[in-house]
Amino acid sequence: MTTGxxxxxxxxxxxxxxxDTHHTRLEVDEPAGELVCPTCSRAFPVRDGIPVLLLDEARQR
Structure with missing residues (x-):
């Protein structure tokens, strides 16, 4: 499997x-280890290669 x-x-x-926005594609912030929504400015953590897309786990940027 290829990893990005x-x-x-x-x-x-x-x-x-x-x-939250349902159709906005998430952007990668490699230094922070997060996926970021450019629409709502939430950052979702990636833990052990697994994106945690829970609103309660996201932080505002």
Whole structure:
């Protein structure tokens, strides 16, 4: 399996969307280890190669 930024599968990165805005594609912030929604400015952590897309776990940027 090919891994991309943050240890995530590139195909998965193509389909991940913000759980709040539902259609906004998430951007990778490698230094912070997060996926970021450019619409709502939430940052979602990636832990052990698994994106945590829970609103309660996100932080505002």
């Amino acid at each position: 930024p943050l240890g995530l599968d590139p195909v998965l990165l193509e389909i991940l969307a913000c759980p």
